């Protein structure tokens with residue numbers, strides 16, 4: 047079955063105050079794909095995610111959601127298509143787990159924001175999907191970083207969007223919880239047919255798990271499957287070779 051294209055860009059240039067950080071970005075993201083955005087500090091990963099989610103304005107070029115220009119969506123209809131998990135989202139931690147997940151239902155609730163039975167069902171399902179074991183009335187201030195990250199992912203699952211964008215979803219997590227979060231994102235894309243795009247510094251994990259990689263290097267993007275990118279030799283250029291080497295066969299960076 048051909049996968050539906052959810053998001054694509056045409057000659058997108060991104061940056062700030064009309065000064066471009068990356069030019070000519072042409073990417074296409076399909077349903078059921080897990081896409082990692084990698085690159086060194088300051089490469090432009092967050093800027094790319096912010097621009098495709100309309101938090102920053104593009105310098106030039108276009109972003110399309112479901113083949114329609116993204117500006118043609120109003121806020122509510124866009125929120126039904128695209129869910130975001132950003133580290134600096136100001137979530138009040140005195141809210142309970144259920145209340146934070148309920149925030150994901152905002153594109154569906156009426157003007158009083160009253161939750162319907164369907165909303166309640168989606169909240170419980172989303173908590174189950176990410177493996178939250180604490181009672182849903184637990185305050186988020188009582189959760190560890192890893193547990194809170196699961197709540198944030200449950201919130202975006204409850205939003206029921208075909209596209210999920212996450213900026214560094216595994217920062218502050220230990221190796222086990224990093225892998226658990228990556229596996230969770232992989233499950234969401236495979237089993238719920240969602241397109242999942244996330245920025246990460248976990249290059250080795252993303253090369254092993256992602257369907258496609260957006261590599262940002264010196265103002266350009268390189269886009270394709272991990273194998274395809276490895277075959278171009280671009281991964282060898284990412285870090286000084288006297289310190290870190292890329293093993294093309296194992297798709298791994300090694301000391």
Ligand SMILES: Nc1ncnc2c1ncn2[C@@H]1O[C@H](COP(=O)(O)OP(=O)(O)OP(=O)(O)O)[C@@H](O)[C@H]1O
Pocket residue numbers: 062067085086087088089090091092093094
């Ligand atoms: N609001 C802003 N105004 C001007 N320049 C910015 C702004 N935000 C980021 N930049 C610059 O844009 C460049 C890319 O930053 P960005 O945060 O997108 O990189 P990143 O790849 O996500 O980095 P990191 O891995 O360190 O989080 C950097 O040079 C940064 O200083």
